[in-house]
Structure formats: structure tokens, C-alpha cells
Amino acid sequence: MQPEELEALRETYWRENRRWMLILGTVWFLVSLGCGVLWVEPLNDFQLGGFKLGFWFAQQGAIYVFIILIFVYARLMARLEKRLSLEELGE
Amino acid sequence: MTLTETTYWVVGATFAVYILIAIRSRAGTTQEFYVAGKGIHPVANGMATAADWMSAASFISMAGLIGLSYNGYGGSVFLMGWTGGYVLLAMLIAPYLRKYGKFTVPEFIGDRYYSDTARVVAVICLIICSVTYVIGQMKGIGVAFSRFLETDYETGLFSGMVIVFFYAVLGGMKGITYTQIAQFCVLIFAYTVPAIFISLQLTGQPIPQLGLGSTLADGTYLLQKLDQTLLDLGFQEYTTSVRGSTLNMAAFTASLMIGTAGLPHVIIRFFTVPTVSAARTSAGWALVFIAILYTTAPAVAAMARLNIMQTLQPEPNQHLAIEERPEWFRNWERTGLLGIDDKNGDGRIQYSADPDTNELVTLDNDILVLANPEIAQLPHWVVALVAAGGLAAALSTAAGLLLAISSAISHDLLKRTFMPHISERQELMASRVAMAGAVLGAGYLGLNPPGFAAGTVALAFGLAASSLFPALFLGIFSKRVTREGAILGMLAGLGVTLAYVFQHKGIMFIPGTGFLGDMPPNWFLGIEPNAFGVVGALVNFAVTLAVTYMTAPPPAAVQQLVEEIRVPVSLEPR
Numbered sequence: 001m002q003p004e005e006l007e008a009l010r011e012t013y014w015r016e017n018r019r020w021m022l023i024l025g026t027v028w029f030l031v032s033l034g035c036g037v038l039w040v041e042p043l044n045d046f047q048l049g050g051f052k053l054g055f056w057f058a059q060q061g062a063i064y065v066f067i068i069l070i071f072v073y074a075r076l077m078a079r080l081e082k083r084l085s086l087e088e089l090g091e
Numbered sequence: 092m093t094l095t096e097t098t099y100w101v102v103g104a105t106f107a108v109y110i111l112i113a114i115r116s117r118a119g120t121t122q123e124f125y126v127a128g129k130g131i132h133p134v135a136n137g138m139a140t141a142a143d144w145m146s147a148a149s150f151i152s153m154a155g156l157i158g159l160s161y162n163g164y165g166g167s168v169f170l171m172g173w174t175g176g177y178v179l180l181a182m183l184i185a186p187y188l189r190k191y192g193k194f195t196v197p198e199f200i201g202d203r204y205y206s207d208t209a210r211v212v213a214v215i216c217l218i219i220c221s222v223t224y225v226i227g228q229m230k231g232i233g234v235a236f237s238r239f240l241e242t243d244y245e246t247g248l249f250s251g252m253v254i255v256f257f258y259a260v261l262g263g264m265k266g267i268t269y270t271q272i273a274q275f276c277v278l279i280f281a282y283t284v285p286a287i288f289i290s291l292q293l294t295g296q297p298i299p300q301l302g303l304g305s306t307l308a309d310g311t312y313l314l315q316k317l318d319q320t321l322l323d324l325g326f327q328e329y330t331t332s333v334r335g336s337t338l339n340m341a342a343f344t345a346s347l348m349i350g351t352a353g354l355p356h357v358i359i360r361f362f363t364v365p366t367v368s369a370a371r372t373s374a375g376w377a378l379v380f381i382a383i384l385y386t387t388a389p390a391v392a393a394m395a396r397l398n399i400m401q402t403l404q405p406e407p408n409q410h411l412a413i414e415e416r417p418e419w420f421r422n423w424e425r426t427g428l429l430g431i432d433d434k435n436g437d438g439r440i441q442y443s444a445d446p447d448t449n450e451l452v453t454l455d456n457d458i459l460v461l462a463n464p465e466i467a468q469l470p471h472w473v474v475a476l477v478a479a480g481g482l483a484a485a486l487s488t489a490a491g492l493l494l495a496i497s498s499a500i501s502h503d504l505l506k507r508t509f510m511p512h513i514s515e516r517q518e519l520m521a522s523r524v525a526m527a528g529a530v531l532g533a534g535y536l537g538l539n540p541p542g543f544a545a546g547t548v549a550l551a552f553g554l555a556a557s558s559l560f561p562a563l564f565l566g567i568f569s570k571r572v573t574r575e576g577a578i579l580g581m582l583a584g585l586g587v588t589l590a591y592v593f594q595h596k597g598i599m600f601i602p603g604t605g606f607l608g609d610m611p612p613n614w615f616l617g618i619e620p621n622a623f624g625v626v627g628a629l630v631n632f633a634v635t636l637a638v639t640y641m642t643a644p645p646p647a648a649v650q651q652l653v654e655e656i657r658v659p660v661s662l663e664p665r
Contacts, residue, residue, distance in 0.1 A: 013658055017657075033177065033341050036167060037167075037340045037344060050303070050314055051314065055164055055330040060303075061385075062171050062175065062183070063171070067382060070181045070371070070378060072375055074181070074372045074375055075370065087659075
């Protein structure tokens with residue numbers, strides 16, 4: 001590949017990567033500092049089984065979402081790398 | 092068999108496994124010693140990371156912190172903070188440092204900021220946070236031994252040192268990784284088994300995470316009952332009691348998250364996997380394994396708190412007679428973790444939020460996890476398992492920290508800064524000597540804990556958040572940030588955080604030297620010292636960026652390095 005093409009590839013990869021980070025990072029912020037801290041009082045008016053909803057987010061829900069976020073990010077990046085033929089062969 | 096004998100057998104068996112693994116996984120090269128040859132499967136590395144991460148504090152103290160000191164909701168800062176950091180690690184740090192592909196965190200900072208000064212500043216930050224952290228583990232080992240195996244503290248500490256010495260000096264990262272996997276299995280089993288039993292007893296639900304939201308035998312929700320019982324005794328409601336203020340809760344959570352993503356002993360675990368994408372999935376697996384404990388802990392916290400209160404006060408206004416207190420209660424009184432004082436002389440124990448009338452004068456946080464199996468009347472082997480689990484948690488974290496410290500000394504200070512001409516064999520020898528020295532040093536500090544050991548959380552997380560994380564993040568996401576910016580930024584973040592912690596907690600945590608007093612009215616915007624790392628991080632970012640735009644851009648080779656670590660494969664023109 002020509003240097004200009006490589007440069008374009010780099011640009012595309014990094015732009016897409018940053019876009020996913022921004023989207024998933026926003027979700028990360030909303031479930032933890034949002035639902036778990038800032039809006040915990042209004043959310044506590046709702047009940048999830050025996051849990052007040054805000055309390056549940058702070059003590060369990062946020063953690064489950066964190067796990068999902070990491071695996072979604074890993075999957076999205078793997079797909080992006082496949083699309084741009086940037087997959088690693090392993091060492 | 093008596094309880095102590097059973098405990099000896101269980102703990103002895105786990106130690107035999109650790110030694111066996113140590114013998115089988117000797118390191119032959121520096122690559123094996125520092126990064127386990129980069130051949131660890133992402134799921135296996137996830138498990139090792141979980142053991143590395145979950146310390147004696149997570150295992151023994153966290154449920155008690157949540158259930159007692161932080162009274163429920165306030166303790167959420169630990170749950171969200173110590174897990175949310177993994178999202179930052181997986182997206183912002185781990186994949187790029189894995190692509191960089193060398194051995195240590197200060198090494199990256201030194202190369203990215205083209206400066207030995209930056210490398211040495213990073214080594215200093217690393218050593219301060221890791222050493223304070225490791226002292227806590229050493230103390231945990233000594234305490235676990237003395238409580239469960241009835242040895243003295245020194246003997247316990249010494250036995251722990253011998254074990255760590257064995258597998259860390261021989262096997263380096265390789266030996267540590269495989270023992271950490273075994274230790275994870277021990278600790279997670281030991282944590283969940285009593286939790287399942289206690290959940291079954293209270294709610295009939297075997298999964299503690301669901302049990303926390305279930306109903307008790309009388310049909311009321313567990314959390315509702317807990318809220319009501321606490322209100323009756325004059326405490327705040329369990330599910331809504333905020334720690335300080337909303338701002339303090341947010342700052343505390345953010346500091347722990349950012350600190351997690353900046354702690355070197357966690358970051359280097361991701362250097363051991365074969366590829367960049369493996370580093371991402373491995374962070375996900377690490378969080379899965381951590382979450383097993385971290386979602387069980389709030390259930391243990393609430394259930395054990397309720398159990399203790401119901402033991403003391405089976406019916407409203409009916410207090411437990413001192414003569415009738417159960418066996419476990421007497422046992423833990425002897426260790427000083429529980430204490431009663433019959434202030435009104437009626438022969439009964441009144442537990443209340445009012446310090447003038449409260450007769451349960453000592454209720455240590457650690458009691459919630461340690462006494463849990465006895466309160467629930469579980470068999471001896473479960474109690475023995477808790478001892479083995481606490482030791483596994485302390486040993487695995489200690490080993491990870493010691494590796495971070497020793498590789499910073501042998502690789503960053505010796506090989507990269509002061510003696511660049513030593514051969515690989517000499518460096519491997521130096522790394523073993525550094526490891527041996529680190530184990531002995533940590534053991535010494537465990538025997539003679541300095542005043543600052545008490546401030547582990549404030550120091551380790553505050554410093555990682557305020558010094559290392561911003562330097563790593565900006566080093567990856569900006570090509571423009573300069574040597575001068577990063578060095579001054581790290582020092583400013585470090586300085587602000589240390590100054591804040593010391594002015595409220597005492598210089599080097601020596602009581603009486605704090606010049607502003609450890610009182611909420613004196614806190615900046617009501618933020619407590621433990622939560623100040625995020626402010627330090629913001630100061631670091633501001634200083635780094637301001638200085639950067641006053642200095643000349645980094646050399647082309649450094650900008651090239653940043654380009655290279657951002658993509659998973661090498662993109663050279665072909």
C-alpha cells in the first residue's frame with residue numbers, strides 16, 4: 001500500500017475507535033455517576049422487586065452494564081479491524 | 092477435628108498447590124519474568140487479574156465497610172469505583188500499552204515523553220502507591236494467620252513471605268500468573284459459599300444477588316426490614332444514606348475509577364496476553380470474575396448486618412441478655428473485634444446509633460465477613476475456607492504489587508536509566524534480586540507498619556489517579572503533549588493530592604501534624620481526602636496541557652510511536 005493509503009486507513013480506524021469510545025463512555029457515565037449517584041433519589045421512587053431502583057443501580061446494575069460495555073467494545077473493535085483488514089496474527 | 096486443625100489442613104493444602112505451581116513455572120528469560128512470555132490466554136489472564144486486583148481489603152473488609160461504616164448506599168462508591176475503572180482500562184489504556192509491547196508502565200512514560208526524568212518520576216509514583224498498598228497485604232496475611240491459625244502475628248507474616256518469595260523470585264510474572272489463577276479459585280469459592288448459605292437461611296433464595304431483593308420469612312422485603320430496623324435504632328435508612336454529599340459520592344467514585352485505570356500492577360497484567368484484541372477481552376473477563384465477588388459483597392453486607400441486629404434485638408424493645416449471647420459472639424470479643432459495655436447495668440445489650448446509650452461499643456468492619464460462617468452456623472470447613480480465601484486474596488495482590496515494584500527497579504532504573512549495558516542474564520539476575528529485596532522490604536514494613544500505612548486507599552488511588560493515569564491517557568490520545576508538560580503535570584497532580592491528604596490526615600499520616608484538621612467543614616467543597624484523586628487528576632490535565640502549548644512539540648520519532656500504538660498491527664509502507 002502507498003503511504004497515503006496507509007495514512008487514510010489509520011485515520012479511519014482511529015476516528016471510528018474514538019466514536020465508539022465516546023458512545024460507550026457516555027453510557028458508562030450515565031449508569032454509574034448518573035443513575036447511581038446524581039439521579040439516585042428520583043430513581044428510588046421506582047421499585048425493582050425488593051430493590052429501590054437507584055440503590056440497585058449503585059450496588060449491582062452499574063457493574064452488570066460495565067461488563068456488557070467492555071464486551072460490546074471488544075466486539076465492535078474486532079469487527080472494525082476485520083473490515084479494515086487490521087487483524088493481528090498473534091505472536 | 093477441631094476448627095484450628097481443619098484450618099491448618101485447608102490452608103496447608105492451598106499453600107502446597109502454590110508451591111507446586113512455583114516449581115513448575117520457573118522463568119528462564121526477562122520476557123518470561125516480566126510479562127510471562129506474552130502467552131497467557133485472555134480468560135486465564137482475566138482470572139489472574141481478578142486475584143491481583145482483589146486484595147485482603149476487598150475480601151475481608153469491603154462488605155463491612157459497606158454494611159457498617161458507610162451504612163449501605165454510601166458504600167456504593169467502592170462497588171462502582173473499583174469495577175468502573177475496568178471500562179476505562181479496556182478502552183483507554185490496556186490495548187495501546189499492549190501494542191507498545193514492552194515490560195513496564197514507567198518504561199512507556201519514559202519512551203513516550205522522551206525523558207529519563209519522566210521515567211524516574213513515574214517510578215517514584217509507582218513505588219509510593221505500590222508500597223503503601225503492599226503493607227496492607229502483609230498486615231492482612233499476619234492478621235489472618237494469627238486469628239485462624241492461632242500463631243503470633245510475626246510467624247504468620249513470615250510464613251506468607253516465604254511462600255511469596257518462593258514463587259515470585261523463581262517464576263516472576265509467569266509463576267505469579269499461574270498461582271494467581273489458583274488463588275482466584277480459592278478466594279471466590281471461599282467468598283460465595285457462606286454468602287449462598289446466609290442468603291438461603293434468610294430469604295430461601297440461593298443466589299445472594301437476588302436474595303438481597305427478596306422477601307424474608309415474614310413476607311417483608313429484606314431491604315425494607317433493614318431500613319426499618321435501622322431507623323428504629325436511630326440510624327439512617329440503609330438504602331438511601333449518602334456518604335457526605337452527592338458531590339462527595341461522585342468524586343469518590345470517580346477517583347477510585349480513575350485510580351484503578353492508573354495502577355501499574357493492574358496495567359502490567361495486560362502485557363501478558365498475546366494480542367491487542369486479547370487485551371480488550373481479557374479486561375472484560377477480569378471484570379466478570381471481579382463482579383462475582385463485587386455483586387455478592389453488597390448482599391453479604393446487608394444480610395450480615397440484619398443478622399447481627401436481629402441477634403441483639405430479636406423483637407422490638409427486647410434486648411439480648413449478656414449471659415445468653417451466642418458462642419461466636421464470645422469468640423470474636425476475645426479478638427477485640429466485638430466489644431460490649433453494659434452502660435445502664437440491666438444485663439442486656441442495647442444497640443443504638445446514639446453513642447451515649449449504645450452498648451455494642453466495638454463492632455469492627457471485618458467482623459461481617461470473618462464471623463459470617465459462624466453466625467450462620469456453618470460447618471468448620473467453611474470457616475477454614477474463609478481463612479484460606481483471605482490469605483489467597485492477600486498473597487495474590489502482594490505478589491502482583493511486588494512484581495510491579497521489582498521490575499520498576501531492575502528494568503526502569505537499572506537497565507533503562509543507570510546501567511544500560513547489562514546483559515539479559517544479568518538483568519534477569521537483577522530482577523530476582525530486586526524481587527527478593529522487595530519481599531524482604533515489604534515484610535519489614537509489615538512488621539513495623541509506618542504511620543502512613545493507614546492511608547492506603549487515599550494514597551494508592553489518589554496518586555494513581557492524579558499522577559499516572561493522566562500521563563498515560565494523554566500520552567496515547569495526544570501526539571502534541573510534551574515532556575515538560577507531562578513531568579510538571581505529574582508533579583502538580585501528585586503534589587496537590589498529597590498536600591490535601593496530608594493537611595487533613597497529618598503529614599505522612601502522623602496524628603497531630605494535620606494543619607487543617609480532619610473535619611468535614613474544612614474539606615474543599617465537602618470532598619473527603621479519600622475522594623480527592625479526581626481533583627488531582629484535573630489539576631494534572633490542566634497543568635500538562637498549559638505547559639505543553641508553551642513548549643516545542645515532541646520529536647517526530649515520538650509522534651510516530653503514538654501513531655504506531657494506536658493501531659493493532661504494524662502499518663509500515665510495503
